[in-house]
Amino acid sequence: MAHVPEGLRYTTSHEWISEQGGTYTIGLTDYAQDALGDLVFVNLPQEGDRVTAGETLCDVESVKAVSDVFSPVTGTVSEVNEALADSPEMINETPYEAWIARIEGVSEVEDLLDAAAYVAFCEKE
Amino acid sequence: MRLLFERSVPGRRATLIPELDVPAVKFDESLLRATTPRLPELSEVDLSRHYTELARQTHGVNDGFYPLGSCTMKYNPHVNEEIAALPGFADIHPLQPVETTQGCLAVMWETQRDLQEILGMDAMTLQPAAGAHGEYTGLLLIRRYLRERKETGRTKIIVPDTAHGTNPASAVMAGFTVVSVASNAQGGVDLDALRAAVGPDTAGLMLTNPNTLGLFDPNIIELCRIVHEAGGLCYYDGANLNAIMGQARPGDMGFDCTHVNLHKTFSTPHGGGGPGSGPVGCKGFLAKYLPGPVVARQGDMYAFSQPEASMGRVRGFYGNFLVVVRALAYLKTLGAKGVSEASTNAVLNANYVLRRLQDSYFVPFGDSCMHEFVIDVGPLRDETGVSAMDVAKRLLDFGIHPPTMYFPLIVHEALMIEPTETEDKTTLDEFVTAMLQILDEAHEDGERLHGAPFTCAIGRPNEVEAARHPKLRHEFSGEGKVR
Amino acid sequence: MGSYVPNTEEQRAEMVAACGLSSVDELFAVIPPEARVKHLDLPAGLSEMEVRAQMQALADENVRFPSVFRGAGAYRHYVPAIVTSVTSKEEFVTAYTPYQAEISQGVLQSIFEYQTQICELTDMDSSNASVYDGATAAAEAVLMCKDRTRTGVVLSGTTNPQVITVVKTYCESRGVHVTVVPPAADLSTDTDALATATGNDTAAVYVQSPNYYGVIEDVETIVATTHDHGAKAVMGFNPIALGMLRTPGEMGVDIAVGEGQPLGLPLSFGGPYLGIMCARRELMRKLPGRMVGETTDATGNRCYVLTLQAREQHIRREKASSNICSNEALCAMTASVYLAAMGPSGIRQVAESSAAHAHYLAEQLADVPGFSLRSARPFFHEFLTECPTRADKLVSALAGRDILAGLPVDGGILWCCTEMNTRCQIDALVAALGEVSAR
Numbered sequence A: 001m002a003h004v005p006e007g008l009r010y011t012t013s014h015e016w017i018s019e020q021g022g023t024y025t026i027g028l029t030d031y032a033q034d035a036l037g038d039l040v041f042v043n044l045p046q047e048g049d050r051v052t053a054g055e056t057l058c059d060v061e062s063v064k065a066v067s068d069v070f071s072p073v074t075g076t077v078s079e080v081n082e083a084l085a086d087s088p089e090m091i092n093e094t095p096y097e098a099w100i101a102r103i104e105g106v107s108e109v110e111d112l113l114d115a116a117a118y119v120a121f122c123e124k125e
Numbered sequence B: 001m002r003l004l005f006e007r008s009v010p011g012r013r014a015t016l017i018p019e020l021d022v023p024a025v026k027f028d029e030s031l032l033r034a035t036t037p038r039l040p041e042l043s044e045v046d047l048s049r050h051y052t053e054l055a056r057q058t059h060g061v062n063d064g065f066y067p068l069g070s071c072t073m074k075y076n077p078h079v080n081e082e083i084a085a086l087p088g089f090a091d092i093h094p095l096q097p098v099e100t101t102q103g104c105l106a107v108m109w110e111t112q113r114d115l116q117e118i119l120g121m122d123a124m125t126l127q128p129a130a131g132a133h134g135e136y137t138g139l140l141l142i143r144r145y146l147r148e149r150k151e152t153g154r155t156k157i158i159v160p161d162t163a164h165g166t167n168p169a170s171a172v173m174a175g176f177t178v179v180s181v182a183s184n185a186q187g188g189v190d191l192d193a194l195r196a197a198v199g200p201d202t203a204g205l206m207l208t209n210p211n212t213l214g215l216f217d218p219n220i221i222e223l224c225r226i227v228h229e230a231g232g233l234c235y236y237d238g239a240n241l242n243a244i245m246g247q248a249r250p251g252d253m254g255f256d257c258t259h260v261n262l263h264k265t266f267s268t269p270h271g272g273g274g275p276g277s278g279p280v281g282c283k284g285f286l287a288k289y290l291p292g293p294v295v296a297r298q299g300d301m302y303a304f305s306q307p308e309a310s311m312g313r314v315r316g317f318y319g320n321f322l323v324v325v326r327a328l329a330y331l332k333t334l335g336a337k338g339v340s341e342a343s344t345n346a347v348l349n350a351n352y353v354l355r356r357l358q359d360s361y362f363v364p365f366g367d368s369c370m371h372e373f374v375i376d377v378g379p380l381r382d383e384t385g386v387s388a389m390d391v392a393k394r395l396l397d398f399g400i401h402p403p404t405m406y407f408p409l410i411v412h413e414a415l416m417i418e419p420t421e422t423e424d425k426t427t428l429d430e431f432v433t434a435m436l437q438i439l440d441e442a443h444e445d446g447e448r449l450h451g452a453p454f455t456c457a458i459g460r461p462n463e464v465e466a467a468r469h470p471k472l473r474h475e476f477s478g479e480g481k482v483r
Numbered sequence C: 001m002g003s004y005v006p007n008t009e010e011q012r013a014e015m016v017a018a019c020g021l022s023s024v025d026e027l028f029a030v031i032p033p034e035a036r037v038k039h040l041d042l043p044a045g046l047s048e049m050e051v052r053a054q055m056q057a058l059a060d061e062n063v064r065f066p067s068v069f070r071g072a073g074a075y076r077h078y079v080p081a082i083v084t085s086v087t088s089k090e091e092f093v094t095a096y097t098p099y100q101a102e103i104s105q106g107v108l109q110s111i112f113e114y115q116t117q118i119c120e121l122t123d124m125d126s127s128n129a130s131v132y133d134g135a136t137a138a139a140e141a142v143l144m145c146k147d148r149t150r151t152g153v154v155l156s157g158t159t160n161p162q163v164i165t166v167v168k169t170y171c172e173s174r175g176v177h178v179t180v181v182p183p184a185a186d187l188s189t190d191t192d193a194l195a196t197a198t199g200n201d202t203a204a205v206y207v208q209s210p211n212y213y214g215v216i217e218d219v220e221t222i223v224a225t226t227h228d229h230g231a232k233a234v235m236g237f238n239p240i241a242l243g244m245l246r247t248p249g250e251m252g253v254d255i256a257v258g259e260g261q262p263l264g265l266p267l268s269f270g271g272p273y274l275g276i277m278c279a280r281r282e283l284m285r286k287l288p289g290r291m292v293g294e295t296t297d298a299t300g301n302r303c304y305v306l307t308l309q310a311r312e313q314h315i316r317r318e319k320a321s322s323n324i325c326s327n328e329a330l331c332a333m334t335a336s337v338y339l340a341a342m343g344p345s346g347i348r349q350v351a352e353s354s355a356a357h358a359h360y361l362a363e364q365l366a367d368v369p370g371f372s373l374r375s376a377r378p379f380f381h382e383f384l385t386e387c388p389t390r391a392d393k394l395v396s397a398l399a400g401r402d403i404l405a406g407l408p409v410d411g412g413i414l415w416c417c418t419e420m421n422t423r424c425q426i427d428a429l430v431a432a433l434g435e436v437s438a439r
Helices: A031-034 A088-094 A115-124 B042-058 B076-086 B104-117 B131-146 B165-175 B192-198 B221-231 B236-243 B284-289 B321-357 B378-384 B388-396 B425-449 B463-468 C009-018 C024-028 C048-062 C081-087 C091-095 C107-122 C132-145 C161-173 C191-197 C219-228 C283-286 C311-317 C327-367 C391-399 C423-438
Strands: A015-020 A023-028 A039-043 A057-062 A066-070 A072-078 A101-109 B124-126 B156-160 B177-181 B204-205 B233-237 B257-259 B280-282 B293-297 B301-305 B373-376 B416-419 C152-156 C179-182 C202-208 C232-237 C257-258 C275-279 C292-296 C302-306 C382-385 C405-410 C412-416
Touching: A023 A031, A023 A072, A039 A088, A039 B463, A066 C311, B042 C081, B042 C091, B042 C107, B042 C327, B076 B321, B076 C048, B104 B124, B104 B236, B104 B280, B104 B293, B104 B301, B104 B321, B104 C048, B104 C202, B124 B284, B124 B293, B131 B204, B131 B233, B131 B236, B131 B257, B131 B280, B131 B284, B131 C161, B156 B165, B165 B177, B165 B204, B165 C311, B177 B192, B177 C311, B192 B221, B221 B233, B233 B236, B236 B321, B280 B284, B284 C327, B293 C009, B321 B373, B321 B416, B321 B425, B321 C009, B321 C024, B321 C048, B321 C405, B388 B416, B388 B425, B425 C009, B463 C292, C081 C091, C081 C327, C091 C107, C091 C327, C107 C275, C107 C292, C107 C302, C107 C327, C132 C202, C132 C232, C132 C257, C132 C275, C152 C161, C152 C191, C161 C179, C179 C191, C191 C202, C191 C219, C202 C219, C219 C232, C275 C283, C327 C382, C327 C412, C327 C423, C391 C405, C391 C412, C391 C423
Parallel strands: B156 B177, B156 B204, B204 B233, B233 B257, C152 C179, C152 C202, C202 C232, C232 C257
Antiparallel strands: A015 A023, A023 A101, A039 A057, A057 A066, A072 A101, B124 B280, B257 B280, B293 B301, B373 B416, C257 C275, C292 C302, C382 C412, C405 C412
16 A cells, blocks of 8 residues: 555645645655656756646656656746656655655645545545 | 677778878868767678677568568568669769659659559658658648648647557647547447547548558548548558558548558568658649659659649658669569559458467457457456566567557557568468467466566666666777877 | 469468458458449559569669769768678668567667767767658757747758758748848858847757858857857758868757768668767757667666657657657668778778868869859868859760769859769869860
């Protein structure tokens, strides 16, 4: 059973989100990294990119597939985790530390799941 | 195997061109390269041995059965290679005065004429260098046509979910967006889904028929009509033409433009990944948008002419001419009867293999097919853990190139098998025997098959490492470049 | 009629029976009658002997010039015998794309060797396995540079006109705006005008060197202004010229593309040719097309595999930046064998010989009235001269003497020499020009 930390929020597209002082941090869950397999590359967004809730933030590549990462918020990318450019495997190894992007100036947030609701959602998948 | 760079011995060289018979040029230092490239220094005997070793670790159609679905790996006739090497073709400069290249223009003209007849098209360009290149060119014909009619709202190309990846990629390159339409339970395009998908924003439909499941869509005439009625055009992806050449023509099914793959249907060799050739044919009303120049006939002379509303060019010069030469030689060999004999035997061979495998492997779409069919290894995987990948890799130990894996996407553990017409019953029986043996092995010891192949030069390569830390060139140890 | 179908009537009958059919026609019953072919209007099939004779007759209708002084994008160089024989090996000719690495190490290693050789020749960090030709390489390269805010491309007007046309065709469908900057009077790039045309919406600036007129461009200056505007510098190179001239890598170029035909491919009436693409490290993942990488198998053997496939069309589909699938693999192998046969000294020798013969011709032409050089700039192996008579008449007259003259361009003639043009041939040309233009 995938690891699902209590203090975070989750989406039905398997991203985790945390919020602090108006900055939202986004990553992929343990369930997601397990389903995707070994990640070989993260196509990071650029600082300054405008993102819309429910639309693609960026994508990640495994050897034989590409998967979209969705943004649960509308806002502007303020920071990206450059370390992922050289070490995409961080998402596989420590998914909740390997954040992908931080978003600020958020005007809209999708409905998010808490840990229990996300666990229930994954069990149904 | 050693790399060329590892065989290199400093100071080794061959005498290939003569010493200067005119004074050398003294260029200014600032124009010259500062370092010597670290290209390998070898003698001819080194090269001969190097490439003999590489050839031993290369598997060509000459080595054995190659049932790659969608690729039509038919036999590559030797006489075509000899003809393409004739100095009267190989040594001709593309910018020679046209009176001195009448033979080349005749080759282009005759090939176009024959291909147009097979396809049911009125005009053609030989510029595209590959199927994907042809798709892009055909879509540009549609784009130009719509623009001239000021129909700029038509921005969507409809593509079935069984389409080859080049189809949506080409559509985007041509400035369109892609709408995917579902297949029905019989594997054809769902008519209701198509009716729902067409509208005033439809630019066209891209389709291959038979499709990537090897099935001829019985509704093909209706499909094209639906799109035409909505104001779009129909593009035929000719990758699967080997099933129907001489039996049915895309132009008669309702298609407006099409490409063919000379390196599939028309026997030109694959070369390890090219060069191919993807000529594009079209109906008369689209001819003016073709890339230029095109070959024209003026009396009994050939010449180049520029289509009046040409899209421009999709490459330099006229196309992969020496590949076209091979295709023409093949067409001359086959003639009308040979063309339909090829498709008849291709379809018969595929059906024979399907029949012999269908009681053992799961064939999701019926008990007959055109020139190729798909088996779904999903049920076997659920039962034994053995996947399509494992079956494919184990076939390598039998000296058989695996079928196409994991395509089309709508079948999850797909193996797409296309024997082609240039294989005989004995070879097909050997393939079936190997497949049945692998099935037995899957039931007896499925775990073991995850490690296949066992007798090849290497085992499965670590693709994750190769993608995470790409090493795309050899690195020299020690010093950098020499001044 | 031949068709390469090995099955005999007997074998076919057995198979038809095994399929539970009464005849092969049933296999095509699914085709609607409206679409069924009644009659294919093609000539009857022929025996191998007849096919050979007919194709030979077509080849004989072409004129093969013993003396070639024309380039303009296709160059006649000496092809060593080992190149032809290696690339004719049946395994290399008939192999499929090396997706099954375990039985394709030969092809994969040869592509890896090619990629390495190209990086060495150009001083760039990474190369792909090839695209269709130099012109499509140029188009793919400028489109690689496009992003959200940069949607324009600037081309120097000294670029081969066919390349300009291809770039325009490709850019039009992607909504990328192309500006072509007219050449300076001396047939080099007008660097001031180029700088003015470059803005902060420019994705890429493209310059060819040696350019269409043979002139060696001041690429470094162009790279500097391009980078000042935050755009990428794309250079079109001639691989033979890099045997001696300054490399794209040395000059700070971001993406380098070239036509690889001079590396062992015959003139072929225009194809198949070879599109070379290489780039700086940071841009490696944006390169289209296939790439081969080195890795190991489970037992630690060094091996090669197609890598970074998640960029490509079969995985990204409508999100791929390029649709390219089949490329020019055998042509890339040809280039690799050629470079291996020549070695660093050989490629330098071919470059020096081409330049030397071209400069010798230029000097001799200076003494023939009406053939003055149009540009005083340094050139490699091509140059444009005036023409005292109608260029096409001159070309015809020389053709009558088995000489393919330079290409008529802008009222003058664009001459080219390579190591294949001997002093003797050049003297004969000059003498003929003297006679022909005197009339």
